[in-house]
Amino acid sequence: MAERELELIFGPQHLGMVGNLSISLNVEGDTILSARVNPGYLHRGFEKLMEYRNWIQNFPLVCRINMIESEPVEMVYAMAVESLAGIEVPERAHYIRTMIQEMSRLSCHLTAAWAYTSILGFDTPAQWAMGDRDYLLDLFEELTGARVYHIYNMPGGVRRDLPEGFEDKLLAFLDAVAGRLPDYNSTFFENRLFFERASGIGKISAQDAVALGGTGQVLRGCGIKHDIRKLEPYAAYGDMDFEIPTREGGDAFSRVLVIRDEMVQSVSILKQCIEKMPSGKVYEKTPNPFKWKIPKGETYVRVESARGEFGLYLVSNGGNRPYRAHFKTPSFVHGLVILEKLLQGANIADVGNIMLSLYVIAPEIDR
Amino acid sequence: MDKLVGLLKGIFKDTDGESLGKNRLRVTAPRGSVLAVLDYLKASGFYQLKSISCVDWMDENEFELVYHVASMESPLHLMVKTRIARDNATFPTAIPIFKNAGIFEREIHELFGVEFEGNPDLAPLFLENWKEIPPFRKDFNMREYVKETYDSIPSFEEYQWQKEN
Amino acid sequence: MDRNNLIKWLKEPKKMGNKYSLWAVYFSTACGVIEVPPVLTSRWDAERFGIIPVATPRQANLFLITGYVTTKTLKAIIRTYEQMAEPKYTIGFGSCPINGGMYWDSYNTIKHLDKYIPVDGWIAGCMPRPEAIFIGVTKLWGMIDKGLATGYIRYRENYDYYRGNQEKLFGSMEWPPLYTLKEGTNDG
């Protein structure tokens, strides 16, 4: 047996690797005997960097933890600072935050669709998804002034009010996406080969998913209705009417379909946001950044990112900068614990398949 | 929440609970009983270990380990804390209670240098060939290190200048 | 294809071939890579200019270093770069590889990429937009035309320097030098 055993390094330089991560696989033929994820290619020591920057300087920094979906990171940071400093956010800011969270969820899911389909070697929906996402990035740019790093949810509210005519543009985009959904359905989600490739792959039981710390699609793909947006509504999610999509399979197929259903829900939430958007100011001024000190204390805040629970444990010792920040990122557990477990005994053709159905994003692991 | 604190206080000596706003509970336990507290919490419905944070309180010469546990059904999020000595920091592993504790301990081991007894896998996670003290300790001077490590390497212009002279 | 182009093709097929067939090694070095998929996919479609991602460095001749570079990644980058067939071109994305960028004081990212491998062009931005990437490529064409994109030659000729810096950072390296080192100048 030992003779036929090969060590295969998957990544970091690899077409099938989304993000800079490496997995060393022990394979025999096409079967993986064991896998070990080797992160750290993107480790910048964010939490250490944050200890060197003041409360406002951290605000452009943190979003870089996750390049694909920077909003939840900005959001947890803003929420944590607000909770430590006792800042009340204006109502309209809550709605705008909800809106941008959902926009980013949509954008992240489209990226995931791109990544997942291209891992399966299925360029057509991949190209569509990336192309459609780009219009969303245009909207982001309109709203925040940048395509990728929006630096928009700041402690105290949001950085600028909606530009003129933004709602209409967003609505037009949502209608366009909704119009494209049948195409995605027929080409990808209803594709027999997708079923063949994904069903039964990376199967995890609900019990394991909970015990190993899974969140997001990992739980919802096992039929557990768990969503921070419902469990502990933040921003304006309390006023929104939406469902938590779940599937029972616990495999890649279920998880991908949960992602798809979430996009449908996101579109509906976005429409509600536009409908219910209150007027008023969007930013409660925080103290001048050079002087701002936050009283001693600690907090843990969490939001539902596109990939699951995104949390931040923030400690202040009364100074003008965080004493310690610790991010609880969904990919950390998904990528380092669950992925390793699910890869055992899997086919090497399914490494990317499983990894992306778990929605592992490397920078989030490394931070 | 209060009920839970009462229960914990009743069962474990020197354990205290304090509410930190809505749905957040901080439980402080002495070193010896933390794992027992965690075990108890798991049995009472807090199945999931979300994360383990470590805070370096250098002035007090202590590390603080924070176990974040939560249940799936209720929004309550618990932070179980304990302080351990900073020098030669060791702590028993939580793997027997929470299966996913190992990876968090591995991270803390690398970034803070806390030794977790009983954890079979404490290999470096992020860093390669790290020779300094663990980087997340407060006494690790990052900017100084950066200066020494990266700025000492000559730029191409410097090299050419050197070659010509 | 107009006449000028045709003449160029006949005169310098090598250059033209290299210009219009840039195959990018697919290496998500860092966050800048998030703007690469849009460039390669339907909205921007870089394949119009012959730019495609390829799976292995052996097949590639364009290396997009997309953002900050941690020491661990740098090792992989050097390895990948050395595997690429010459002539090869590197483009650095964003602020971070130029002068440290956002992570100027991070203990795990290198601050000046050009100390370790040669870089032919830098694109400003954090992150560079797809448009900037396109313009970056056109600039690279210009440099290839004028014979200025000579990073790989610089690497070969000053291998002592680059290898010296690499060794300085990593201590020992796991793979043998690509080119023979001149004696005595090993310490960079």
Place this chain on the structure above:
Amino acid sequence: MTNNKTTTLKEAKGSILTPFKAIKYLFQKPHTLRYPFEAKEPSLRYRGFHLNDWEKCTGCGNCADICPNQAITMVKIEEIEAKPGRRNERPEIDYGRCCFCGLCVDICPPGSLRLSRDYIHIDHATNSFKYIARDEKTEAQSFVPADTYSVLNASLAHRKADYEGFVSDLNHCLFETERVHMPEVEAGERKLSFMEQVIGYNREEARKEAERCLECKLCEEACPAHMKISDYIDAIYEDKPDESMRKILEDNPLPSICGRICTRHCEKVCSVGIRGEALAIRWLKRYAADAVRDYKKAVEQAMPEPTGKKVAVIGAGPAGLSLAYFLRLRGHNITVYDALPAGGGTMLIGPPLYRLPREAIERDVSYIESLGVEFRFNTKVGEDVMFEDLLNEYDAVFIGIGTSKSRSTGIKNSDKCVLALDFLRQNKLGKGTKVSRRIIVIGGGNVAMDVARVALRQQNIQYPGEETEIKTVSLEDWDIMPASDDEIQEAKEEGVQFNPAWGPEEVVLDDEGNIKGLLCKKVKSVFDENGRFAPTFYEDQKMLLEGDMVIEAIGQAPDFSFIPEGLFKELKFTPRRKVDVDENGMTSIPKVFAGGDIVNTNLDAITAIADAKRAAQGIDNFLRKED
């Protein structure tokens, strides 16, 4: 989106035929943007490269401080002239560091720094990524008109003109533009008595106001005494008034006085004040002084070794007091002579009680006294003690007499008028003057305002409930009136009537020799083309202002009568009739130093303190050199 067709999938296992529907796109137009053949404009808010309006930029360096990446360095620009409140430094941005977050834009107090919508710069040389941002209006070679612009050679040096993206927005900027409201006694109430008009910040308010300070230190450059303003404001924010006091007393021994009547050169240049309300630096100083009360205990000033040198100070005004303080802290023995019964000089008589209560002055003076400075009050040099004697007796003499003599208009019957300083002195030190019901004040400066408002209060006290009126006449029109806007505003609120641009011609008397009114003529212009004071009038437009009391408040002059004539000849004056002093504060007479209103043209306390500080250093050097 909620209908069944799209939300649910048809078949659980999928089909092998439906995917072929995708082929329809073979026959549709692609949605690819054919960049660079088809361009796409970045959004209106795009965060690209920087623009900086050099005219507006003050070089305050807030952008460099806020930058999380240290991408911004302030670079000295020789071609810009530095002046207080405007440094000749401009930000240089390193695009090898910049993360385009725009914090620098949001913190920029003048709003000069903006981000443009240009974002393409590609180069093989890393040093080309450093760039001193400058506006298109001033730098033609970098910014090209839209029709000659091409993305293909876009770079930092080839950009579109006037292409603004992310700009500052006061509602979303990182600093607070509004001052914490300073509580004041209402006009209707305050005009009835001499109670202090400004109530002062309490601890919370002071901390909140202190929090607004951006620590750019432009104010410190503008302050004549170069006080460590940021530091003491920071100490107030930290809730350490003692520490704050220590910082203040390093440069200014009169915090209580200056905290009330300072002319605030600092607030004029305050960064925050460019587009918002300047930081209330004066009130913060007042807060510190009021919060501490016992300076000595708070500061615990260490005294140096005594030097045994003796210095005489003539005049216990701001200049004299400060000089005494600074020299005392250098170990010299100081004696202060003043004709008035208490310390304070002009401060004692000039600012009315509602603005500067006597106890505030006493607090500062008594602190200086507690350090071991000897005061000889009620001692007029030239009468009670001779100037020559002082020169002989002491190692150095400092003249800080200020302007103690009110000028008169010299118009017909002006001898019937009351002089401003006399009026103010009586009202502050004495029991107060008897005033009439209708008063005319000549002058448009702050002293005139003080006089008018004091007179108004006296009227209200002496004729309660009766109808009284008070008018001012000034040569200057509203736009050039020298009094500060606040003063004018407050005076108006209290009911003072203004007659700007009228010049007094004659005090009209009735048959009994009592004042009947003031005859005025319309002013054509106040200054000549060289900016010198040379009023001209329309001789045909005249007006009689009725009133039975006229107070002249048109300016003051120093009284040098105590200096013997022989010496006085040696005393040199500047063209503007100020005492000429060198960089050490020494006059043309050896051993004699001078400072305060007789030296500077600002005529305010803080400049006097600055003079004293300079002179103190000069005297100290002088004394130590003698050894």
Place this chain on the structure above:
Amino acid sequence: MKLAEFIISPILAFIIGIFLMGLSRRIMARIHRRYGPPLMQPVIDLVKLFSQRTVSHGPIFDIGVILSLAGTIALILFIPFGGMCPLEASGGLLVILYIMLFAPLGLALSGGEGANPNISIGISRKFILSLGYEVPFILIVLAVMTYYHTISAVDVVKAQSSFHWALFSLPLFLPGLAYILIIPAMLGIRPFDLASAPQEISSGPMAEYGGKYLALAEIEHAFSIFITIALFVDMFLGGSGNVVYFFLKVLVVFIIGLLINAVFPRFRTEQAVKFLWKWPSVMALAGLVIVLAI
């Protein structure tokens, strides 16, 4: 005349193959809702690849590549198209079946030198996949040979002249359909691109190819595209004496193959083999049985 064919026919095959490669990228791009590269792009790529400095991994590595290409070019000579068939007399379809194994063997030979685990996985996949499609392919060829009672490809073409296309003849309809189904597998395109699977095993056997080697591999690929389709055209669409007609037929078949490529993800190895043995094999077998029955 015959001698000229020896030269013209590979050149024409190459031109058509390269054109199809360019075209495939355009067509795929259109389905992706984009424009895609110029038609000449594969030529540009070749020019570039030939101009690169190339690292060799030893003589076996070189021989493997050359063997693979030589085998493919040789194969062309056995395929009748446009009235040309330089080696029509020698063995026909049976030889084709035999020589078709050369290309993967060459790849395997050179890949073995590459010392990259991806290569060995890729090669094993390639062989498993060949195993998958060879079975139906042999059955199809058998059915065709039996139906027309000849082993000569030229004769097969002749038998179908004047629109008696085998695809539309009842007995050979099923084998024809089976052939269409295995075209993607033979070309190594989706859903059967598992041997090169860039996202899984870094393009497998080609992982260590760069520069000139890659160029040769590309040329080989261009040829094999042509061969696979040309065989189908010859066997089921009656070939053609006219190069233009022949080319048009090739084009149509190729586009059909491309469409399959465009709308499916990649199979896993065992799924691919399972599929190939299930549907195309059964269909081809059924065809063979029918042919034998009549």
